[in-house]
Amino acid sequence: MLKNSFPMNINGKFKDKDIISLDQFAPYDFKILFPLINKMKKISLEAKPSKILNGNIVVLIFYEPSSRTFASFSAAVKQLGGQTVEILNPQEFSSMVKGETLEDTIRVFEAYSDCIVIRHPIVGTAQKAANIATSVPIINAGDGIGEHPTQALLDLYTIYEKTDRLDNLIGLMAGDMLNGRTIHSLIRALSLFKKNKIYLLSPRSLRLKKSDFLNFTKRGIKLIEIINEKDIPKNADFWYWTRVQKERFENPKSYEKVKNIFVVDKKMLKDYGNKKMILMHPLPRVGEIKTEIDNDKRAVYLRSQIRNGMYLRMALISLVLGKL
Ligand code: NCD
Numbered sequence: 360m361l362k363n364s365f366p367m368n369i370n371g372k373f374k375d376k377d378i379i380s381l382d383q384f385a386p387y388d389f390k391i392l393f394p395l396i397n398k399m400k401k402i403s404l405e406a407k408p409s410k411i412l413n414g415n416i417v418v419l420i421f422y423e424p425s426s427r428t429f430a431s432f433s434a435a436v437k438q439l440g441g442q443t444v445e446i447l448n449p450q451e452f453s454s455m456v457k458g459e460t461l462e463d464t465i466r467v468f469e470a471y472s473d474c475i476v477i478r479h480p481i482v483g484t485a486q487k488a489a490n491i492a493t494s495v496p497i498i499n500a501g502d503g504i505g506e507h508p509t510q511a512l513l514d515l516y517t518i519y520e521k522t523d524r525l526d527n528l529i530g531l532m533a534g535d536m537l538n539g540r541t542i543h544s545l546i547r548a549l550s551l552f553k554k555n556k557i558y559l560l561s562p563r564s565l566r567l568k569k570s571d572f573l574n575f576t577k578r579g580i581k582l583i584e585i586i587n588e589k590d591i592p593k594n595a596d597f598w599y600w601t602r603v604q605k606e607r608f609e610n611p612k613s614y615e616k617v618k619n620i621f622v623v624d625k626k627m628l629k630d631y632g633n634k635k636m637i638l639m640h641p642l643p644r645v646g647e648i649k650t651e652i653d654n655d656k657r658a659v660y661l662r663s664q665i666r667n668g669m670y671l672r673m674a675l676i677s678l679v680l681g682k683l
Contacts, residue, residue: 534601538603555581600644
């Protein structure tokens with residue numbers, strides 16, 4: 360919305376800002392956001408409908424498959440009395456089929472709405488949309504292998520909720536470091552705080568891009584790449600598991616070679632976990648966490664992590680629309 364070739368820093372003021380990357384955030388911004396997530400939790404548990412977004416329309420335009428992110432944005436707006444216009448797979452069902460450009464699509468939906476949430480397979484598209492839209496904020500719901508800021512915000516909040524801090528953390532991230540946009544955003548988020556140390560467990564071919572690794576470590580976060588589960592630190596505060604991102608592989612055989620090399624089961628948790636840690640996953644999972652873990656209290660992926668997604672999106676949309 361606010362024209363620039365890069366997203367503007369939040370600087371304590373969310374109103375009218377596009378939400379494109381975790382690079383826009385500073386620790387101070389979480390001091391504003393996090394208490395509001397808590398407030399939204401209370402609002403959503405009340406039977407009375409809230410009026411915070413009364414009269415607001417949010418367009419959700421998703422060029423890639425989504426269930427959780429799409430549904431939680433949609434539910435978030437409705438929880439607050441707002442309305443949504445929802446376009447799933449526009450490449451199949453919209454004027455894009457007739458050859459419409461992203462520019463025109465964004466301009467059109469800008470005219471109908473107060474905010475546009477976009478997911479797209481190409482890195483940088485959310486920023487491109489933000490440059491096109493002059494009157495409404497754009498929220499990035501995932502741009503290819505780039506970033507997924509709202510997921511990282513809810514992940515960060517989930518860690519904070521459990522550990523009561525965001526510094527001095529020891530974490531384990533596992534799965535697809537190369538293509539996982541949730542990983543890319545969460546590392547950025549954790550690098551805003553002091554003395555965080557993250558172990559990255561993946562096959563060599565799915566390590567972070569060298570330039571990303573250097574860019575992140577320059578910020579002060581300690582990243583330790585490991586390829587063997589035996590190197591998992593026993594004192595981690597959180598495990599963040601991810602699926603290998605099948606849709607980013609050109610060759611299905613290369614995907615088959617690396618999928619589900621690291622699978623969390625009861626034995627792995629017993630051998631390398633500890634009592635106070637939490638086990639997170641942005642979902643969907645496709646076999647990398649066994650269902651036998653689901654009833655373990657440490658497994659928050661189908662509990663607080665998923666619920667926090669809606670509360671965070673309620674808070675964030677209200678803030679960018681200047682309603683809080
Ligand atoms: C993630 C995504 O889309 O990047 N899913 C989500 O939004 N919760 C993770 C994934 O697809 O693996």
